[in-house]
Amino acid sequence: MPYVLTTCPFCGCGCGLYLQVEGGRALGTVASADHPVARGRLCAKGWHAHEVAASPRRVLSPLIRRQGVLEETGWDEALDFTATRLRSIQEAEGGTAVGFLGSPRGTNEENYLLAKVARLCFGTNNVDFSARLDALPSLFDLPKYRRFTLPTGNIKDIEQADLIVLWQTDPVEEHPAAAARVLHAAENGVPLLEVAIRSAQLGMRAKVRLWPIPGTEAQLAAGLLRATLHEMNPTRPARETLAATVDGWTPEKTEQVTGVLAEDIVRVGQRLAEARRPLIVYSRGMTLAGQGGECLMGLAALGQEVVGEGNEWQPLLWLTKHCNAQGARDVGVVPYFLPGYQDVGDERARANVAQVWGAAPPAEAGLSAWDMVKRVRGLYVMGDDPLRLLPGGDGTRLEFENIEFLVVQDSFLTPTAAAADVVLPGATFAEKDGTFTSTERRVQRVRRAADAPPDIRTELEVLCSLAERFGHPMDYGSVAEVMDEIASISPIYQGLSYEALDQSWGFQWSIDTVLGDSRRLDSMVGENAQDPTLAERNAVPRIDEEFPLVLVVDYGIEAWSDDSFVANAIGLRREKGANRKSDLERAVISATDADKLDLRSGVRVRIRSRNGQAQVLLGVSDRVRAGVVLAPASMGGALNGLVPCETDPESGVPRLMPCAVCIEKP
Numbered sequence: 176m177p178y179v180l181t182t183c184p185f186c187g188c189g190c191g192l193y194l195q196v197e198g199g200r201a202l203g204t205v206a207s208a209d210h211p212v213a214r215g216r217l218c219a220k221g222w223h224a225h226e227v228a229a230s231p232r233r234v235l236s237p238l239i240r241r242q243g244v245l246e247e248t249g250w251d252e253a254l255d256f257t258a259t260r261l262r263s264i265q266e267a268e269g270g271t272a273v274g275f276l277g278s279p280r281g282t283n284e285e286n287y288l289l290a291k292v293a294r295l296c297f298g299t300n301n302v303d304f305s306a307r308l309d310a311l312p313s314l315f316d317l318p319k320y321r322r323f324t325l326p327t328g329n330i331k332d333i334e335q336a337d338l339i340v341l342w343q344t345d346p347v348e349e350h351p352a353a354a355a356r357v358l359h360a361a362e363n364g365v366p367l368l369e370v371a372i373r374s375a376q377l378g379m380r381a382k383v384r385l386w387p388i389p390g391t392e393a394q395l396a397a398g399l400l401r402a403t404l405h406e407m408n409p410t411r412p413a414r415e416t417l418a419a420t421v422d423g424w425t426p427e428k429t430e431q432v433t434g435v436l437a438e439d440i441v442r443v444g445q446r447l448a449e450a451r452r453p454l455i456v457y458s459r460g461m462t463l464a465g466q467g468g469e470c471l472m473g474l475a476a477l478g479q480e481v482v483g484e485g486n487e488w489q490p491l492l493w494l495t496k497h498c499n500a501q502g503a504r505d506v507g508v509v510p511y512f513l514p515g516y517q518d519v520g521d522e523r524a525r526a527n528v529a530q531v532w533g534a535a536p537p538a539e540a541g542l543s544a545w546d547m548v549k550r551v552r553g554l555y556v557m558g559d560d561p562l563r564l565l566p567g568g569d570g571t572r573l574e575f576e577n578i579e580f581l582v583v584q585d586s587f588l589t590p591t592a593a594a595a596d597v598v599l600p601g602a603t604f605a606e607k608d609g610t611f612t613s614t615e616r617r618v619q620r621v622r623r624a625a626d627a628p629p630d631i632r633t634e635l636e637v638l639c640s641l642a643e644r645f646g647h648p649m650d651y652g653s654v655a656e657v658m659d660e661i662a663s664i665s666p667i668y669q670g671l672s673y674e675a676l677d678q679s680w681g682f683q684w685s686i687d688t689v690l691g692d693s694r695r696l697d698s699m700v701g702e703n704a705q706d707p708t709l710a711e712r713n714a715v716p717r718i719d720e721e722f723p724l725v726l727v728v729d730y731g732i733e734a735w736s737d738d739s740f741v742a743n744a745i746g747l748r749r750e751k752g753a754n755r756k757s758d759l760e761r762a763v764i765s766a767t768d769a770d771k772l773d774l775r776s777g778v779r780v781r782i783r784s785r786n787g788q789a790q791v792l793l794g795v796s797d798r799v800r801a802g803v804v805l806a807p808a809s810m811g812g813a814l815n816g817l818v819p820c821e822t823d824p825e826s827g828v829p830r831l832m833p834c835a836v837c838i839e840k841p
């Protein structure tokens with residue numbers, strides 16, 4: 176039975192695996208023993224990767240909506256109809272009335288081509304993907320804060336760190352390959368600290384656990400920064416402006432605001448000040464929290480001060496949820512960046528792209544995924560599922576109905592595909608060539624192992640067909656040529672080729688030969704980059720006698736319940752118990768609060784906030800802070816009745832904010 180080496184299609188760790196193939200079908204999965212991340216191991220998701228292609232739930236032919244019902248049709252009709260409808264919107268309202276959503280698990284080549292179609296055929300920078308908003312507002316994506324030389328560290332850094340801080344993340348649930356390394360490091364005596372509202376499984380091994388009041392994480396970061404600066408060796412003086420910014424956050428004041436004991440803040444400050452290779456690990460549990468952006472800025476400043484100038488060590492490690500969330504951003508599925516994070520307004524970058532494309536991309540920044548869903552008339556969705564993945568959850572549905580024409584290219588009938596006017600069936604990762612870029616910026620090959628079902632066309636073929644209908648034929652001889660084109664445009668992928676990738680375990684941009692010299696990344700740092708403001712406002716909701724508890728949306732627990740691959744890989748679904756829907760509707764409180772309220776695990780309760788109410792099952796856990804109700808993000812629509820969704824003023828990204836609630840017996 177042949178074995179084809181490829182890359183796991185699930186999380187951002189990017190484990191290498193082999194698909195076992197027989198008769199053109201992927202029948203099994205085996206870990207790659209030598210792959211630097213997998214190292215002979217996979218998690219449950221990885222072991223079931225072949226089931227994604229073998230799923231009996233695939234969309235197997237194009238669908239077109241007639242009299243409200245999606246009916247099978249042929250490719251020519253589906254593509255002609257799609258082109259006609261999009262062109263009529265373009266002619267009536269301009270290309271900016273059309274939006275394009277790419278995919279955090281589509282290949283780099285597909286994402287690049289989707290953005291190229293948007294920019295070339297429609298003259299719009301309305302290109303984005305829902306999961307990108309997970310990481311916003313982030314100093315790495317907002318041009319004005321781009322003063323940091325590297326986006327994040329590397330997975331191998333976990334085992335080289337001398338201090339690990341898990342900040343609102345649960346790697347066992349979300350990123351098992353990273354979790355294994357954290358565990359290994361902890362077993363080897365590396366001190367582990369945890370900052371969380373819900374303690375992660377690995378948090379049980381933490382030397383110090385800090386449980387701030389929800390909505391005060393940025394203030395805790397400021398307090399820790401001050402405590403660390405206070406403890407640091409005076410030969411490593413902090414920047415004066417930064418020290419002044421956090422000067423007021425004494426341990427006592429930080430305790431008063433965050434609820435974390437002053438002595439613990441000092442203790443952690445001492446640990447950080449002594450560390451030479453500290454690693455703060457975070458994921459969307461932090462970036463999607465009410466204070467994600469402010470918190471991240473505080474931690475970046477903290478990390479940089481601890482590490483010191485001129486030190487190559489990267490103190491932050493961001494773990495992306497999807498296998499190619501990093502790559503989709505790298506290749507320009509961002510409304511204000513061309514491939515390689517070049518500003519769309521940068522004349523030189525646009526001229527460079529024009530030389531390759533034959534026409535310049537537009538200079539005006541486009542709409543974010545959130546704004547697209549609300550404002551465009553035509554939406555082309557490739558492998559995204561905004562109805563499920565945008566931070567507003569099902570709350571976007573009403574806005575979605577304003578879209579005049581929706582086309583979805585996907586392997587499965589996701590909630591977004593089910594609402595579409597046209598569905599174009601997609602190939603899975605097992606049936607096509609390409610690359611993914613993992614959370615540590617490792618660009619790796621995805622290899623065609625299995626035959627796609629008879630009426631399936633790859634995303635690249637379909638995008639090229641569409642471009643041709645708009646008068647921009649894209650005649651690539653192979654997928655490798657698309658990568659060659661990306662490498663010719665994007666400074667960060669410079670020098671990449673399939674030939675080079677096939678002889679390695681992938682290339683990490685900024686480290687391996689792509690840039691050759693990591694200092695060249697300094698050219699990416701904005702000239703007028705600003706210091707972020709720290710801890711100016713907290714996001715603590717108003718608590719009173721009627722609403723004495725704080726409800727927080729938990730993105731870590733059941734992190735995979737919103738995933739179309741998990742939902743459709745039959746064995747994996749069974750393995751993860753994803754059929755037990757009731758578990759996903761369980762709001763969790765501490766044992767202390769359960770005693771006070773005379774409630775026990777498993778009972779049905781009503782949670783009421785100033786916005787509305789929802790009936791849910793109750794869970795009780797000693798891993799939750801007293802005074803907090805944790806609601807898994809998978810509760811979806813139920814949250815809309817409870818939790819306010821606020822738009823961040825800087826990034827325009829919605830966030831589900833902590834809110835005051837009470838729990839009642841129905």
Ligand code: SF4
Pocket residue numbers: 183184185186187188189190216217218219220221222350351352353
């Ligand atoms: S840790 Fe992530 S990349 Fe590795 S096998 Fe599991 S899901 Fe796949």
